[in-house]
Amino acid sequence: MKAKLGVSALVLLFLGGLWLIAAPFAVGYQPRGGAYVDATINDLWLGGLLAGVSFVALVVYAADALRELANRGKHVADA
Template sequence: MKAKLGVSALVLLFLGGLWLVAAPFAVGYQPRGGAYVDATINDLWIGGGLAGLSFVALVVYAADALRDLARRGKHADV
């Protein structure tokens, strides 16, 4: 149960980070063709960092889960 809650939280953080990266352009507070406003720069850095960290955490979790499955399979054959 805790693992599902943790993975769900990481997925939501990842999607939130992606939204922060896309928001200036989707919502329209970044002028088209203009220099990036401070809010856009902030959204890109915070959103990119949040999405990146949560993605790395998801990859680490998946690798650990696969390692655990491989370990269980190895002991089942013996």
């Protein structure tokens, strides 16, 4: 149960980071063709950091889950 909650939180953080990256353009507070305003720069950095860290955490979790499955398979084959 805890693992599902953790993965769900990481997915939500990843999606939140993607939204922060897209928000200046989707909402329209970044002028088209203009220099990036401070809010856009902030959203891009924070969204990129949030999406990147959560993506790396998801990859680490998936690798650990695959390693656990491989170990279980090895123990079943040895028995």
